[in-house]
Amino acid sequence: MQQDDGIKGLRIHQALARQIGIAILSGEHQPGEGFGGEIEQSEAHGISRTAYREAIRILTAKGLLESRPKAGTHVTPRARWNMLDPDILAWMFSSGKPDERFIRDLFELRGLIEPAAAALAAARRSEEQVEQMTGALEIMRRRGLATPEGRDADQLFHATILQAAGNEPLASLASSVGAAVTWTTQFKQDQKRKPRDPIAEHLAVLEGIATGDALRARMAMEDLLRLALIDMGLPASTV
The missing domain is CATH 1.20.120.530 (GntR ligand-binding domain-like)
Structure with a gap:
């Protein structure tokens, strides 16, 4: 996973949550867009499945993602994002x-x-x-x-x-x-x-x-x- 100054000192799952969160907030991932399977995504990011699951859990708690059985994981509509979450505020300004x-x-x-x-x-x-x-x-x-x-x-x-x-x-x-x-x-x-x-x-x-x-x-x-x-x-x- 690519590193930058903003993720130094963070644990792997926190750093990945930040990376994906910034990508969502900047429009790289649009509402309704689906993510691949857990195995595929964890391998793509070069991390364990456990770390990937924890990152997704963080983003789900902040309203950026939702996971449903059989439907997979998708980006939620903007109206559901918790814009008052301190991490989301930080990510908004980190995205440019x-x-x-x-x-x-x-x-x-x-x-x-x-x-x-x-x-x-x-x-x-x-x-x-x-x-x-x-x-x-x-x-x-x-x-x-x-x-x-x-x-x-x-x-x-x-x-x-x-x-x-x-x-x-x-x-x-x-x-x-x-x-x-x-x-x-x-x-x-x-x-x-x-x-x-x-x-x-x-x-x-x-x-x-x-x-x-x-x-x-x-x-x-x-x-x-x-x-x-x-x-x-x-x-x-x-x-």
């Missing part, structure tokens, strides 16, 4: 430039979730959560979003807001929103033009939450998302 509609959809989703979460966090946050956001912002300021450390801190900042909202179902979206933050930020950093420093907008969100000003926190988050979309060269009309 995601289409403009997908990026817009991510920001539209964040625009529905994060401003409301910031407003709730302003009323419900703990001092420890404020300290965690403050520390994350300091790392972002010091290391910059072009570094893995800076992007990890950015993800932590946004995830902490969801946790601070004090809503358990909302907090369960932290990993998905965090993955969206990480990959859109990295994509923005990879663009040819020098990206704008978004620290000021993050600081405004933090100040709104820390002072208990729900309206200020909500508006600051809306502004942060609007400017982030513009930074990617896309109109901000959907956020």
Whole structure:
């Protein structure tokens, strides 16, 4: 199986799941397309049947594939793909430039979730959560979003807001929103033009939450998302 930087450190079945997942998301394998038999496919990829089965199981759990007795394994319709799965988000951005509609959809989703979460966090946050956001912002300021450390801190900042909202179902979206933050930020950093420093907008969100000003926190988050979309060269009309 061909290796690339994205699969270093992964186990064989995880690496194969990533490889096939990227191929599906990029359109190399179309919905309804069937895969060959287990023996044939495992030999073609140069792996054991057990590893191949585990890879298919991963992709089935994420909604990309389905296996039925006698019908075999097929790519599912796009509507069944779990687009909020952190791995799928990573694979979407690893497959090359995601289409403009997908990026817009991510920001539209964040625009529905994060401003409301910031407003709730302003009323419900703990001092420890404020300290965690403050520390994350300091790392972002010091290391910059072009570094893995800076992007990890950015993800932590946004995830902490969801946790601070004090809503358990909302907090369960932290990993998905965090993955969206990480990959859109990295994509923005990879663009040819020098990206704008978004620290000021993050600081405004933090100040709104820390002072208990729900309206200020909500508006600051809306502004942060609007400017982030513009930074990617896309109109901000959907956020």
